[in-house]
Amino acid sequence: MIEALGRASGKVILLGEHAVVYGAPALAAGIERGARARATRAPGGARASALRLGDREHGAAPAEGDVARAFAALLEALPGAGPVRVEAESDLPPGGGLGSSAALGVAIARAVAALARAQAEAGAPGAFTAAAEVAAAAAWERVFHGNPSGIDTAAAARGGCFRFTRAHGATPLAPRDDLWLCVGSTGVPSSTRSMVELVAKLFERKPTLAETSIAGIAALVENAALAIEAGDAIGLGRLMDLNQMLLAGMFVSTEAIETLCRLAREAGALGAKLTGAGGGGSVIALLAPPPPGGAAATPNGAAGRVLAAWRDAGYSGFVTRVKAGAATAAPEEQA
Structure with missing residues (x-):
């Protein structure tokens, strides 16, 4: 059975929160704690994707709640990737200001995209770029935060330290x-x-x-x-x-x-x-x-x-x- 793993960083905003929403720059950094995900093909005959997050399992049906809606939005941004089964976990507390949802979104998107690439190498169709992974994670984030600045997703995807604006995205800072x-x-x-x-x-x-x-x-x-x-x-x-x-x-x-x-x-x-x-x-x-x-x-x-x-x-x-x-x-x- 082919499986693929994805991981992503949590984040801290060093300076600039709230002002970044209005076009000002912010400084952020990925941290060593984050999220991990493992993706496999859904069992034979299954037509629906599933996400296990902690001790709860979610489908990809919008009616099932925010996590299910976010998972559905992520998969929609990676057309042809499903049906998949994903198991994910995070070291970050939800609502802690450390980018837990973004880290999960990036880790899940990376695992699903990596699985599609592995299957493409095995003769099945489907391959996704790093940009497609970030776009899928951003779709996941919008379900939870409405119109986020994108700084959490950028930190989860790239790690390290960077300057961020809504207009120009992330610029590395050393x-x-x-x-x-x-x-x-x-x-x-x-x-x-x-x-x-x-x-x-x-x-x-x-x-x-x-x-x-x-x-x-x-x-x-x-x-x-x-x-x-x-x-x-x-x-x-x-x-x-x-x-x-x-x-x-x-x-x-x-x-x-x-x-x-x-x-x-x-x-x-x-x-x-x-x-x-x-x-x-x-x-x-x-x-x-x-x-x-x-x-x-x-x-x-x-x-x-x-x-x-x-x-x-x-x-x-x-x-x-x-x-x-x-x-x-x-x-x-x-x-």
Whole structure:
């Protein structure tokens, strides 16, 4: 039996969330946690595709719910790929602001497309490009988020660090040094769609706030890109703190987010902010890089202090790394 595997990265937005919806740039990066999928042909005689996600199985019928509608939209964007059976799993909490749905969409699309290519090599019709995989994952994302910016799908597909605008998509950004982050969870799921709508209503009522917030965040993003390329971790941390202040002024921060940020800074983080839509979800805290000569080591002391401070306050978190150098896409795998 031919089977194919796909994987994809989760993501953090380093700076620029919400402003990116209005055409401003944002900086994002794939993280080491993500999603995996395995695709096989549906059993003999089966005419319908199926997706097993965790302990639940979904068809590709729109009437069965959002996951089924998203799976149907993904398969529709890969015509001729079905019927398939897909098993998928994610290391990322749904609603955590870490791109869980996009990572699943990209992993599933890659597995289905890789299966079609394997079958084409075996004499069956069907082959899909990497661009077709991303388009299929974007169709999946639209079911959950309406009109997403595309930044989550870009991060899931390419990994690494990049600058993103809605007009021009992703442009690779090469960090001089590894970026070490603690990622903390508020424990409260966040809805990207509802938070984007909240900001849209706020900006409609207060156009001056919209103009100054978007311009301010855009300036922070451009300076942060320079800091990342120059290896200026202290400068990057300060810019993250300023971005958090602007996001709080847009009413997308919460008491839990502010607490996580404060605890991280008090424990030695260089900067901290929400990542994603806000209203819950996750926080990122930038750690000082390991000392020279310890390139293979993690900043265990700083990370341990931040995670301990969060744990003592009832929050959970983990450490992740954005590797130095240009972005590289996570390839699909075939077994």
